[in-house]
Amino acid sequence: MKHLLTLFLFVSTLLSIAAQHISPSIICGNDVYSRIVREKHPELDAAIRATFEDAKRAGHKEVRERSPLTIQVVVHVVWNEAEENLSDEIIEDQIRILNEDYNRMNADTGDLREEFHYIAGNADIHFELAQVVRVQTQSLFEIDVIGDDLLSDLKSDATGGSSAWDPEHYLNIWVCKIQPTTIFGLEIGQILGFAFPPTGLSHWPDGSSAPTPGEDGVVVDFRAFSSINPNPIDNPADGTPLLLKGRTPVHEVGHYLGLRHIWGDGGLFGPNDCAQSDGVDDTPFASAQSEFDCNKSRNSCDLVELFFNEDPLDLVENYMDYSSEECMNMFTQGQVEIMRGVLTGPRAGLLNSVGTHQPATVLGCSLSPNPAQDRTLLRFNLPEAGDVHVQVTGADGRRVLDLPAQPCSSGLQQIAVDTRRLPAGMYLVHLQANGVKEVKKLIVHR
Numbered sequence: 348m349k350h351l352l353t354l355f356l357f358v359s360t361l362l363s364i365a366a367q368h369i370s371p372s373i374i375c376g377n378d379v380y381s382r383i384v385r386e387k388h389p390e391l392d393a394a395i396r397a398t399f400e401d402a403k404r405a406g407h408k409e410v411r412e413r414s415p416l417t418i419q420v421v422v423h424v425v426w427n428e429a430e431e432n433l434s435d436e437i438i439e440d441q442i443r444i445l446n447e448d449y450n451r452m453n454a455d456t457g458d459l460r461e462e463f464h465y466i467a468g469n470a471d472i473h474f475e476l477a478q479v480v481r482v483q484t485q486s487l488f489e490i491d492v493i494g495d496d497l498l499s500d501l502k503s504d505a506t507g508g509s510s511a512w513d514p515e516h517y518l519n520i521w522v523c524k525i526q527p528t529t530i531f532g533l534e535i536g537q538i539l540g541f542a543f544p545p546t547g548l549s550h551w552p553d554g555s556s557a558p559t560p561g562e563d564g565v566v567v568d569f570r571a572f573s574s575i576n577p578n579p580i581d582n583p584a585d586g587t588p589l590l591l592k593g594r595t596p597v598h599e600v601g602h603y604l605g606l607r608h609i610w611g612d613g614g615l616f617g618p619n620d621c622a623q624s625d626g627v628d629d630t631p632f633a634s635a636q637s638e639f640d641c642n643k644s645r646n647s648c649d650l651v652e653l654f655f656n657e658d659p660l661d662l663v664e665n666y667m668d669y670s671s672e673e674c675m676n677m678f679t680q681g682q683v684e685i686m687r688g689v690l691t692g693p694r695a696g697l698l699n700s701v702g703t704h705q706p707a708t709v710l711g712c713s714l715s716p717n718p719a720q721d722r723t724l725l726r727f728n729l730p731e732a733g734d735v736h737v738q739v740t741g742a743d744g745r746r747v748l749d750l751p752a753q754p755c756s757s758g759l760q761q762i763a764v765d766t767r768r769l770p771a772g773m774y775l776v777h778l779q780a781n782g783v784k785e786v787k788k789l790i791v792h793r
């Protein structure tokens with residue numbers, strides 16, 4: 348039975364690859380992920396759909412009392428060749444673009460066709476750069492579409508990548524060179540990025556937690572990061588250079604916050620079907636993606652008129668299409684509600700994270716030695732006496748040490764953290780005192 352199943356998956360993979368090859372040569376890895384989930388983890392697929400519906404309901408409710416939501420971002424630059432080691436300036440430019448696009452402050456909002464103005468939404472979601480982690484590697488990162496491995500190597504210190512900061516509290520974005528996707532050595536396309544949808548609902552079936560928490564986040568090819576990137580990338584379909592404006596990360600963060608492709612993923616791995624929905628109420632029907640074009644008269648679902656008495660054009664300006672990046676300039680209000688519903692629901696931990704800059708001025712905690720082997724000393728300055736609570740979590744967010752709360756007097760303090768029983772790797776040390784929280788990254792080596 349297993350062999351038959353394997354064969355079926357293999358053949359369906361080949362068919363999927365063939366479908367990719369005919370139409371887009373540059374694809375977003377979420378198509379690969381969605382297929383894997385649909386075929387191999389139907390229970391996970393059901394849970395993701397349930398999460399989506401929960402978020403949608405929460406977003407509807409939340410819209411009346413909207414306030415700004417802020418996410419702390421950790422950018423992992425995992426580089427091999429020097430040009431992959433993107434400068435701080437490029438990384439900051441990408442954070443700027445995320446902030447503009449998620450607050451409808453992008454300069455090209457005026458390019459949106461007038462008939463769609465009334466559905467354009469401002470997500471009021473803000474991004475703060477908590478840390479840039481740079482890792483030089485000898486590893487090459489190719490998505491294995493047959494083996495279904497979505498760059499787990501990239502996300503672990505142990506395999507030439509960079510381990511996630513606590514994914515419950517930080518948006519991890521990995522930037523690396525994503526190798527061209529191949530099948531039996533034959534190049535079939537280039538994935539520019541991918542992200543995982545929200546996970547972690549309590550009703551998830553045991554054993555369905557693929558991907559692991561430590562893999563949660565966004566991956567972007569280094570050439571598709573920011574609008575001032577000097578590294579060109581050609582459209583393999585026609586050899587022309589792609590004009591990228593930092594919208595690949597905007598698109599992928601949309602997936603991370605629960606959005607699906609605007610055409611509902613019909614037409615790529617399934618039938619070219621107008622009825623396949625992205626689950627958003629205000630996005631127009633579309634049967635297929637826009638193939639890096641900006642055709643504002645495109646209407647891929649004109650048959651809808653027969654049933655719904657309307658004939659909306661495709662919303663090619665939407666960040667969740669595959670239109671060209673200079674074409675994209677908006678989310679809809681329905682998409683905004685879903686993303687905010689996700690951020691106040693399954694990804695609410697992101698809103699409680701501790702950035703590196705904000706709390707450092709309060710307790711000023713430090714770890715020494717760091718990297719540590721057997722123990723490290725956590726030093727901090729307590730403005731007034733109070734109970735101090737220290738926890739250590741792994742890169743996957745799991746708690747590995749929990750020291751009992753202890754009373755401390757004001758002034759300079761230190762607490763020893765025994766690291767002898769921790770395997771080598773990256774950890775986060777959480778210090779909580781007088782209602783203030785701070786987090787420090789700790790490396791344990793053996």
Ligand SMILES: [Zn+2]
Nearest residue numbers: 375377598608
């Ligand atoms: Zn996508």
